[in-house]
Amino acid sequence: MKPLIQILGLLVLTLSLAACGGGGAAEADSPEIAVVQASVAAWNAEDLEAALSHYADDAVVVNLLGTYAGKKKIRSLFESAIDEFTMDCRNFKVSGNTVSYECVLLGRSDGKAFAGEKYEVVIEKGLIVSDKYVGKFEP
Numbered sequence: 001m002k003p004l005i006q007i008l009g010l011l012v013l014t015l016s017l018a019a020c021g022g023g024g025a026a027e028a029d030s031p032e033i034a035v036v037q038a039s040v041a042a043w044n045a046e047d048l049e050a051a052l053s054h055y056a057d058d059a060v061v062v063n064l065l066g067t068y069a070g071k072k073k074i075r076s077l078f079e080s081a082i083d084e085f086t087m088d089c090r091n092f093k094v095s096g097n098t099v100s101y102e103c104v105l106l107g108r109s110d111g112k113a114f115a116g117e118k119y120e121v122v123i124e125k126g127l128i129v130s131d132k133y134v135g136k137f138e139p
Contacts, residue, residue, distance in 0.1 A: 032099045032123045033092045039128065040103070044086045048078055056127040063133040084108060097123050104139040113139040 035054055042050035052075055055061075061068040061077060068077045089103040098120055105115040116139035122130035 030094045030099075031126065032094050032097060032121075035123050035126060035128060036089070036092070036099050036101065036121055040087050040089050043078075043082060046082055048075070048082055051078060051082070054128055055131070056124065056129045059127070059129050059131065061131045063131075085114070088113075099123065100134070102137060115139065 039051055039054035042048075042054070052071060055071055055074055057071050058069070059071065059074060061074050063077075065077070068074050085105045085107055087103040087105055089101050092099055092101045100118070100120045102116060102118050104113045105117060106113050116137040117133060118135040118137060120130075120132045120134050121128050
């Protein structure tokens with residue numbers, strides 16, 4: 001009888017952990033996602049300094065326009081585009097210190113979606129060290 005109770009207890013524990021996503025912290029509560037969301041919120045508020053504050057000094061941004069290494073080059077990229085669009089980002093997934101997600105880009109002047117982009121961001125010590133465009137989707 002004791003082995004049956006142990007097996008049932010193990011089954012209940014396994015099902016409970018599966019329902020809770022493995023028993024760890026929810027992805028939405030991850031510090032890595034929080035960094036990305038704070039950066040996006042700063043972008044959407046057109047706060048260049050706050051957006052840049054989430055990037056390491058030696059960060060690299062790779063997008064359809066090119067590769068921007070270092071905060072000075074990232075600043076020039078951001079300055080050229082921050083007043084053009086906002087981002088509605090979702091579907092965050094964390095794997096180690098990498099966050100993948102999707103953003104719908106919306107024109108600031110008309111609020112219309114004009115692109116859907118997928119990104120992978122690497123976070124180290126609470127800062128973005130790599131921000132890479134990895135594809136598109138239909139918004």
